[in-house]
Amino acid sequence: DTGVSQNPRHKITKRGQNVTFRCDPISEHNRLYWYRQTLGQGPEFLTYFQNEAQLEKSRLLSDRFSAERPKGSFSTLEIQRTEQGDSAMYLCASRAGSADTQYFGPGTRLTVL
């Protein structure tokens, strides 16, 4: 069990650029989640996949955000035309279908200049 991994760990970009993050869940976990965490706050839900199907999206996920999980394994989160307000930690979590606990990755810290 190698845990949930996320890449890159840090990303600095200029406003208006596009960025993409990757999440590799625990291998047998078919459910994958994305959360966003701003400094001093609890994580906020963005979106959820069961296998390759995106089943739930938060209203926080504006049309500049898109997430995919093409083969039901790793997932990508893309932010287009980044804004300074997008600066945050983006967390990925995974869960086995029969379990109730989500396991989190180390996160990707995004800084938009």
Added chain:
Amino acid sequence: AQTVTQSQPEMSVQEAETVTLSCTYDTSESDYYLFWYKQPPSRQMILVIRQEAYKQQNATENRFSVNFQKAAKSFSLKISDSQLGDAAMYFCAYRSSRASGSRLTFGEGTQLTVNP
């Protein structure tokens, strides 16, 4: 919508002492899960303890235990024999048991400091 409230932004405890972190939540559901997660300065979220709402018995994991009061919608975390490594941000989280309600809803967090 469910909400989770942690009313203590910061707490401190002396090493080897006991501390209790508070959490309240609001829901109209009768079946759900509650969690405490720990986020050390390295920022990876780690599960501390979990509780199923249908179980009356309070969950315990070594030095960590909860006081689950379903009627009061309260879910506090007790840390006994506090250690320096317990210093972290602690988040209380709620998850519906419905198949479609898979997301976690987090509180604002409590920053715990452990003094030597």
